[in-house]
Amino acid sequence: MTDLSSAFADRSTPLSRVRDLLHRYPAISPAVVLVVAVLVFGLLNDRFLAPANLSLITQQVAVVGTLAIAQTLVILTAGIDLSVGAAMILAAMVMAQSASSSGVPPVLALVLGLAAGIAAGALNGLLVTRLKLPPFIVTLGTLSIFTALTLLYTDGNTVRGSQLSSTLTFTGDTLSVLGIKISVGVLIMLALYVLIAYVLKRTAWGRHVYAVGDDKEAARLSGVRVNRVLASVYLVAGAIIAITAWIQIGRTNAASPNSGLDLNLDSITAVVIGGTSLFGGRGVIWGTLLGALIVGVFRNGLALAGLDVLYQTLTVGVLVIVAVAVDQWIRKAKS
């Protein structure tokens, strides 16, 4: 057969080559932003690069960074999960309250919390696949449901650190690596990134997650069991959310039903800044870690520079819009 390609001459310009590169490796732009931000903040303030400060940044990032893994999986399927923060608080309260008030052994309390997280994910997945409702609507509803359940279960009471066993706050313990204190929570987060990166890149399930997000109908016709993939994504997300709950308890040395609702949107922020497309099917998990770190570095660096907290929020907003604009620009070339 004759050559099909000769009819299509290569019409690349330097700009289109940059676009192709970003398209192929979506983690490049967040990586560049992170490196530049670290350099700039390091030059502006000596304390920024001090081991104690770097350690603080990693601990501040651990919760949203882990939660954003769950968010990335959902967004890769062209969905969105507005309930991750609420589900995390629910799981955290199940862990803390069952261990403190109900006298459940700590390890069992963790298992109960894990079950709560998975059940929350299962509910989202069931509604998305069985009732065929848009993930935005489903998780907007479950956001309220999980929040209300949490308050009903706890009566709005916080479980303080003094009431928590060392097993529940274990994720807040630190160990020293090269002079930097790393918390167990940060290590768990990194381990989860490695695991999910492997699963997405090297397994059939990972490919199917991308295929479903890319073009659902094409995936179905290719023999991918779309609903099974979608349901499993929400289940895995639920498990990751529950693990995040454990990290949150260690990080704050408490479990409060009223803190952490910002995480619903902060996790989306990290994913978007990390270069994952809200339209699904494009992005890498490492970009999300970079995105979470970028937010952490900007907040910390701007605070060290003495700027009001509102400027941190403002900067994060600008970053989100720039990230999505870049994504649109990259996508436009392909449509």
Add this chain to the structure above:
Amino acid sequence: MTPVLEAKNLVKTYGRVVGLDGVGLQLLPGEILAVIGDNGAGKSTLIKCLTGAEIPTSGELFVNGEPVSFKRPQDARAAGLETVYQTLAVSPALDVAANLFLGREVRRKGVLGSVFRSLDVKGMRERARAELTELGISTLQDVTVPVENLSGGQRQAVAVARAAAFGSKVVVLDEPTAALGVRESNQVLQLIRTLRDRGVAVILISHNMPQVFEVADRIHIQRLGKCAGTITPQSHSMTDAVAIMTGAQTL
């Protein structure tokens, strides 16, 4: 000769709308059977029912004389029936090799594959290259390119290659040249002939009469959810075919 694929009295209704009204079809080994018909004549519904994308309301299907029933596209695939949909059904972000193996990925041997579920990426790429070469698609040697970076003709080639690879018995093509230019269309028609020469039976759905009359061995004409008759390019002219299609003439 036993038909490689046979449908008897296929009926498909959507509520009160009748998509197929008792259609029969025979596909013989190594032939190109074209399916033509006006819009709404039931071409797409027929194809979907043959390939597991839709479940017929009633009727029988046979592959090599054996009764079969397909619940989903994988079932048809498992029986050796592959389909190239009009929408191509490729995943743009995945590369050529990943698309060829989508839904039938190969895992690595040993513990890495069975416990860690690791894919044999290298092996799949090699097999993808070999299949493309065998089909004479020389332009797609880089199987690591995302499909969205390919031209329309190249995407079509990927979709056809996916259908033709892995020893399939029947390949169904739904309007494979509708979105292509003259030159690319000819290349796809050539690819269809290559398939037939390899002993693969082909069903070709098309609006393009000259193309149908150029490559088809037999022509099945759909009209108003029924088969209005089966002709050959030798027995009838294009004008006859259009007349039968529109009901101006009956067989």
